[in-house]
Amino acid sequence: MVLPLLIVGVSIIVFALTRIGGSPIGIYLSHEMNAEEVAELEERFHLNDPVPVQYYYWASGVLTGDLGWSGVAAAPVTDVFPNKLAATMELAVASAIVAVALGVGLGTFAGARRDRAPDHITRVVAISGAAMPLFWFAILMLIVFWVGLGWFPIGRSDPEIFASIAHPTGLYTVDAILAGSWTAFRDAFWHLVLPAVTLGYGATAIIARMMRSSLVEELQEDYVDAARAKGLAERLVLRRHARRNALIPTVTVIGLSFGFLLQGTVVAEIIFRWPGLGRWMADSVLRGDQATIMAYVLFTSVLFLFVNLVVDVIYAYLDRRVVLGS
Amino acid sequence: MTTGTKGATRWRWLAMLLAFAMVAAACTNADDEGGDTTAPSDDGTTATTSGGGGGDTTEPPSDGDTTEPPSDGEIKNPDLLVHAADDEPLSLDPAGVEPGEGGETVILQVYERLLEIGIEGPDLVPGLATEVPSVDNGLISEDGLTYTFPIREGVTFHDGTDLTAEDVKYSWDRVMTMSLPESAADVLNDIVAETRVVDDYTFEVDLQVASAAFLNTAVVAMVSSIVSQDAVEANGGIIEGEFNEFMQGDMVGTGAYALTAWNRGENIQMEVFDGYWGTPANLDVRIDIGSTPDIRVLGLRAGDYDTIEADPSFIDDIRGAEGVTIFGEGLTVEPIHVGFNLNIPEGVLPDGDTIPTDFFHDARVRQAFNHAFDYEAFVNGALGGFGDYNPHYIPQGIFGYDPDAPVYDAADPDRAVELLTEAGYCPDGFTVSVITEEANLFAVAALVLKDSMERLPCNITIDVLAVAEAQFDDAHAQDPIEYAMWVKNADPFADPHSYMSSYQHPDGEWGEVHGFANGYSDPELIGELIDAAEVELDRTERAAIYSELQNLLYEDPMWLIAGQEGVVAAYRDWVQGWTANPLWPRPSLKFALMDK
Numbered sequence: 001m002v003l004p005l006l007i008v009g010v011s012i013i014v015f016a017l018t019r020i021g022g023s024p025i026g027i028y029l030s031h032e033m034n035a036e037e038v039a040e041l042e043e044r045f046h047l048n049d050p051v052p053v054q055y056y057y058w059a060s061g062v063l064t065g066d067l068g069w070s071g072v073a074a075a076p077v078t079d080v081f082p083n084k085l086a087a088t089m090e091l092a093v094a095s096a097i098v099a100v101a102l103g104v105g106l107g108t109f110a111g112a113r114r115d116r117a118p119d120h121i122t123r124v125v126a127i128s129g130a131a132m133p134l135f136w137f138a139i140l141m142l143i144v145f146w147v148g149l150g151w152f153p154i155g156r157s158d159p160e161i162f163a164s165i166a167h168p169t170g171l172y173t174v175d176a177i178l179a180g181s182w183t184a185f186r187d188a189f190w191h192l193v194l195p196a197v198t199l200g201y202g203a204t205a206i207i208a209r210m211m212r213s214s215l216v217e218e219l220q221e222d223y224v225d226a227a228r229a230k231g232l233a234e235r236l237v238l239r240r241h242a243r244r245n246a247l248i249p250t251v252t253v254i255g256l257s258f259g260f261l262l263q264g265t266v267v268a269e270i271i272f273r274w275p276g277l278g279r280w281m282a283d284s285v286l287r288g289d290q291a292t293i294m295a296y297v298l299f300t301s302v303l304f305l306f307v308n309l310v311v312d313v314i315y316a317y318l319d320r321r322v323v324l325g326s
Numbered sequence: 327m328t329t330g331t332k333g334a335t336r337w338r339w340l341a342m343l344l345a346f347a348m349v350a351a352a353c354t355n356a357d358d359e360g361g362d363t364t365a366p367s368d369d370g371t372t373a374t375t376s377g378g379g380g381g382d383t384t385e386p387p388s389d390g391d392t393t394e395p396p397s398d399g400e401i402k403n404p405d406l407l408v409h410a411a412d413d414e415p416l417s418l419d420p421a422g423v424e425p426g427e428g429g430e431t432v433i434l435q436v437y438e439r440l441l442e443i444g445i446e447g448p449d450l451v452p453g454l455a456t457e458v459p460s461v462d463n464g465l466i467s468e469d470g471l472t473y474t475f476p477i478r479e480g481v482t483f484h485d486g487t488d489l490t491a492e493d494v495k496y497s498w499d500r501v502m503t504m505s506l507p508e509s510a511a512d513v514l515n516d517i518v519a520e521t522r523v524v525d526d527y528t529f530e531v532d533l534q535v536a537s538a539a540f541l542n543t544a545v546v547a548m549v550s551s552i553v554s555q556d557a558v559e560a561n562g563g564i565i566e567g568e569f570n571e572f573m574q575g576d577m578v579g580t581g582a583y584a585l586t587a588w589n590r591g592e593n594i595q596m597e598v599f600d601g602y603w604g605t606p607a608n609l610d611v612r613i614d615i616g617s618t619p620d621i622r623v624l625g626l627r628a629g630d631y632d633t634i635e636a637d638p639s640f641i642d643d644i645r646g647a648e649g650v651t652i653f654g655e656g657l658t659v660e661p662i663h664v665g666f667n668l669n670i671p672e673g674v675l676p677d678g679d680t681i682p683t684d685f686f687h688d689a690r691v692r693q694a695f696n697h698a699f700d701y702e703a704f705v706n707g708a709l710g711g712f713g714d715y716n717p718h719y720i721p722q723g724i725f726g727y728d729p730d731a732p733v734y735d736a737a738d739p740d741r742a743v744e745l746l747t748e749a750g751y752c753p754d755g756f757t758v759s760v761i762t763e764e765a766n767l768f769a770v771a772a773l774v775l776k777d778s779m780e781r782l783p784c785n786i787t788i789d790v791l792a793v794a795e796a797q798f799d800d801a802h803a804q805d806p807i808e809y810a811m812w813v814k815n816a817d818p819f820a821d822p823h824s825y826m827s828s829y830q831h832p833d834g835e836w837g838e839v840h841g842f843a844n845g846y847s848d849p850e851l852i853g854e855l856i857d858a859a860e861v862e863l864d865r866t867e868r869a870a871i872y873s874e875l876q877n878l879l880y881e882d883p884m885w886l887i888a889g890q891e892g893v894v895a896a897y898r899d900w901v902q903g904w905t906a907n908p909l910w911p912r913p914s915l916k917f918a919l920m921d922k
Contacts, residue, residue: 027416037508037803154621288794
């Protein structure tokens with residue numbers, strides 16, 4: 001019962017915010033328009049009606065799957081949203097893979113060589129990812145790997161190759177695999193490398209630091225001494241025992257880092273011309289495309305509510321002392 | 327131990343496999359690009375820069391830009407022209423596109439109009455009509471009210487249907503019926519009285535009043551593009567006051583290019599239309615959308631982009647790049663100006679503004695602003711020399727521009743102080759705000775205005791309010807405007823009447839909102855002259871009227887014209903046939919003329 005009420009509450013707040021922050025028809029205005037033309041637009045979008053009536057129009061549209069017309073994309077929001085979301089999720093997941101691989105790898109490498117030169121160097125490398133502004137690092141990557149070496153392209157795909165396969169999931173890499181097209185998979189992978197590495201590198205530092213400190217702690221535990229005492233090779237002590245335990249707190253940090261990666265996609269998408277939600281939203285905010293902004297905020301709000309619901313359910317599953325609904 | 331060894335071996339094999347896959351992919355990728363290599367460019371590798379204002383200079387070849395991947399003579403994507411654009415279109419429908427918006431770029435390539443603006447200059451050439459109407463050839467009636475257009479035979483739309491006069495009438499009537507406020511429907515609605523089909527290949531228009539501006543203003547405008555009646559009727563038809571969802575993103579025209587795909591946020595793809603009636607285009611085109619300026623410059627240097635949308639602020643980043651040509655000739659016809667509000671209601675100005683509501687009613691105040699502005703700083707600084715500080719209310723390059731008319735082209739702070747003292751605003755001074763869009767040339771012009779005024783010994787403060795584009799458009803569309811000054815550019819027009827009637831007529835679109843009648847010493851005379859010029863069909867007489875107007879407006883300025891921006895663009899040397907005409911929608915290019 002609570003969830004639907006929360007969703008209605010969120011929708012009212014979202015709607016109210018868009019009526020406060022600039023003209024709801026900002027996207028359609030130009031500096032050459034006169035007041036009469038603006039009035040015609042306001043009438044078309046029901047802005048002359050009382051706000052509750054405007055909310056009714058919008059909410060009834062949402063309930064019937066009509067989130068309005070995206071001026072920035074020149075198409076219905078519902079037509080564009082799934083593809084943009086898929087593009088963003090693909091980039092975020094790829095970045096997360098890079099961040100986890102680098103973070104866990106570097107953290108393990110450094111933790112196993114505590115206070116020695118490799119430890120210091122590794123920490124500098126990891127922290128530099130967080131220290132460099134994403135927009136600056138992204139441009140740097142493009143100058144080196146796109147313009148200079150010509151190894152990686154910009155954008156999400158080669159349009160011809162992209163058009164040559166079906167896109168049932170919207171995730172280009174997955175669709176390429178489903179279509180059995182090595183050419184398309186290679187195209188998807190090659191376009192994904194630069195933005196994913198750039199974005200993932202930024203999230204590497206926190207994962208690497210957590211992994212390193214956890215590993216250092218674990219390596220001081222008695223069970224590690226016991227493993228060494230029974231003659232187990234140091235490599236196996238590290239892999240089988242210490243690293244496995246050190247991963248537990250690191251996994252928590254990885255989960256939190258995914259939020260950072262989703263935020264970072266906005267900048268990465270703009271610079272790498274990645275056609276995802278972040279770039280779409282940035283354009284919409286700057287150009288006053290309220291229908292898109294409302295859809296995005298509503299989506300993220302409802303998603304947040306559902307995620308919290310799922311977390312509550314998991315808590316109840318993991319800890320029997322928690323009883324839902326009581 | 328055995329398990330550990332097996333696991334390690336498995337991981338090693340996996341790592342090797344992955345490494346092999348990546349190397350293989352990289353090699354295949356390189357092969358793809360290498361396979362596209364064709365003959366070397368005819369243009370060589372010299373980057374040529376032409377300075378604004380007429381002075382051309384040639385830069386020496388780059389002396390060591392090592393970040394250029396394509397070797398000399400290697401052409402990337404030889405069968406495809408890739409253009410990097412700024413904004414994504416809001417609409418591809420001629421009946422819905424905003425003037426100056428990204429959709430006009432695509433409409434110019436895919437649709438055609440009865441007449442077109444020629445490659446060189448402002449002269450009109452036949453398009454879908456076979457002749458340019460004139461009184462001499464009998465296609466304009468003696469009273470100037472009826473225009474006849476013989477329609478070209480043998481023209482087919484991209485959907486295979488034939489063009490007839492019915493399509494022409496349908497297209498124009500559609501615009502006027504839909505009459506979307508965001509479009510330029512007014513250019514037809516304000517002048518056209520009736521349209522009719524005489525026969526399959528003859529179309530006639532009756533005007534409400536005789537107008538010397540009709541052909542240049544209405545017929546060549548993107549809003550007057552000819553669409554396929556069959557395609558529109560099959561996809562929603564015409565509904566008064568509502569846009570057509572199909573036409574927003576699909577195009578069925580007669581142009582040298584057919585739209586093949588619009589991937590939102592990524593690109594617009596056009597292919598050469600094999601059934602084109604005229605000279606066919608050479609290359610398919612892809613317009614990459616939404617690159618930031620930095621990325622456009624990098625893409626040009628990388629050779630992935632053949633042409634880019636540029637402005638003077640780009641030039642330093644491109645100058646010296648190997649294989650890149652910088653174009654900087656001619657002037658755009660969109661003067662950047664500071665507008666004065668002579669219709670300020672009580673109590674609406676931003677907090678801190680101390681001017682009275684009739685501040686700009688006094689011509690001496692408006693003249694003082696014009697005398698104080700540092701034109702040289704704006705043109706040589708913000709515009710990088712790509713522009714001219716010798717503009718007028720009719721821009722250079724447009725019929726009616728009088729090069730002998732007086733202009734404010736050099737800062738004269740002493741005269742500005744004199745005028746402000748006479749008007750009673752110096753030395754006590756004032757504070758006034760100017761609103762503008764953020765992060766573009768308009769904002770820079772506002773800052774130059776601030777510096778120019780605040781250096782006067784008059785205790786003046788200019789607050790620059792730089793806001794997002796949507797916020798500026800919202801503020802500027804208010805009636806009355808709640809700011810005393812704003813900075814923007816004029817829309818590009820091909821006829822002087824559009825500039826005069828829209829922006830300077832006391833009863834015109836802006837004159838009424840901005841209260842110009844409160845400031846002109848003789849508003850009736852200004853209005854009568856503008857009206858007379860509109861209907862004067864004798865070009866000499868018409869030019870004389872505009873000359874008189876420009877002299878009057880020097881004494882009675884309603885704007886401060888900061889500068890006329892130069893046409894600036896950059897393209898790879900391997901692009902041939904690159905031609906820009908500032909009267910075509912930005913970026914002022916017809917891709918069909920280009921080859922590689």
